[in-house]
Amino acid sequence: xxxxxxxxxxxxxxxxxxxxxxxxxxxxxxxxxxxxxxxxxxxxxxxxxxxxxxxxxxxxxxxxxxxxxxxxxxxxxxxxxxxxxxxxxxxxxxxxxxxxxxxxxxxxxxxx
Amino acid sequence: xxxxxxxxxxxxxxxxxxxxxxxxxxxxxxxxxxxxxxxxxxxxxxxxxxxxxxxxxxxxxxxxxxxxxxxxxxxxxxxxxxxxxxxxxxxxxxxxxxxxxxxxxxxxxxxxxx
Numbered sequence: 341x342x343x344x345x346x347x348x349x350x351x352x353x354x355x356x357x358x359x360x361x362x363x364x365x366x367x368x369x370x371x372x373x374x375x376x377x378x379x380x381x382x383x384x385x386x387x388x389x390x391x392x393x394x395x396x397x398x399x400x401x402x403x404x405x406x407x408x409x410x411x412x413x414x415x416x417x418x419x420x421x422x423x424x425x426x427x428x429x430x431x432x433x434x435x436x437x438x439x440x441x442x443x444x445x446x447x448x449x450x451x452x
Numbered sequence: 453x454x455x456x457x458x459x460x461x462x463x464x465x466x467x468x469x470x471x472x473x474x475x476x477x478x479x480x481x482x483x484x485x486x487x488x489x490x491x492x493x494x495x496x497x498x499x500x501x502x503x504x505x506x507x508x509x510x511x512x513x514x515x516x517x518x519x520x521x522x523x524x525x526x527x528x529x530x531x532x533x534x535x536x537x538x539x540x541x542x543x544x545x546x547x548x549x550x551x552x553x554x555x556x557x558x559x560x561x562x563x564x565x566x
Contacts, residue, residue, distance in 0.1 A: 432552045
């Protein structure tokens, strides 16, 4: 069945780059997403990548997709304390009809 | 454009009661999906509605139900509440024309069952 895995915690220093990793199992995945959740809030869409792409860059965010290994990563350049949050990767495919499969979330802690 | 709104933001109920949560999608979006978020199980898909019809359903008991109105607003209902139903309930809206349309989330309703 479908499964998405993430490491649970990541701690970095302010100004460093953060890399959050995700693996998925569904080979029919069409879109892969990164969402950010701050305490007490809903999910904020950060970026997404279509499965026929290898990389997508959006300001400080870079998404890399390795389809062969079913591995997705999110790199945040120049990480700030305001980036501290939980980051979720999620997958969807046309045959799942509006259903996102989420990873467990990675808690990013940014130390000044 | 206004984002996805959910009401109420917080609810406290007791076991055995029922509850109704509401979600208003982004203007022009016709699909609404519901998710349950708990510390133990993470984010799990409940169901998706498109044009007033349930199009997809997750693995939740029949106590969890939903509906969608002609203006695309959606409600979900949980009957005979159990302690384990305490969670953050999130709804998301999308255009709905494809299963992979980007979903935008509301702030959630925090349900506490005592």
